[in-house]
């Protein structure tokens with residue numbers, strides 16, 4: 001498969017899964033966390049499909065297209081490893097949904113990321129809340145849900161928090 005085809009498949013899967021979760025996420029109270037603003041593509045889509053949810057965005061820096069920059073209150077700049085643990089007072093309630101798009105493509109780096117990220121994101125999620133991530137999180141108090149039909153299971157993982165740890 002060419003890199004172009006692979007990119008198109010990845011973006012298509014991301015959009016299909018994000019949209020498949022809308023009704024479920026709307027049943028849960030709480031803001032949305034977007035981990036990894038990048039150029040703002042998925043943030044822009046999230047604010048379109050969740051007009052009634054507050055969305056807080058995390059990244060090292062604001063590098064997205066100006067048309068999809070979050071306002072200052074909702075853009076949390078810095079290393080997520082530092083900011084996620086301390087965002088509670090600003091974010092308010094626990095999250096109904098977290099979209100985590102900070103995979104590096106390097107398996108060792110990603111394992112190291114999962115090691116610090118998993119307990120931190122657990123702490124920020126509401127019971128009943130959903131996570132969509134490219135990183136395989138092993139959290140005993142979350143269930144791993146199947147992807148929508150036709151979406152391969154190896155690059156996108158959907159989790160739902162079933163209880164506090």
Ligand SMILES: C[S@@+](CC[C@H](N)C(=O)[O-])C[C@H]1O[C@@H](n2cnc3c(N)ncnc32)[C@H](O)[C@@H]1O
Pocket residue numbers: 035036037038039040041042043058059060061078079080081101102103
């Ligand atoms: C693949 S891009 C996100 C793409 C974005 N979701 C989009 O649709 O445009 C990954 C982003 O995660 C950010 N990132 C990765 N690890 C991070 C960390 N530990 N702290 C803060 N930002 C991080 C990178 O700076 C990068 O902008």
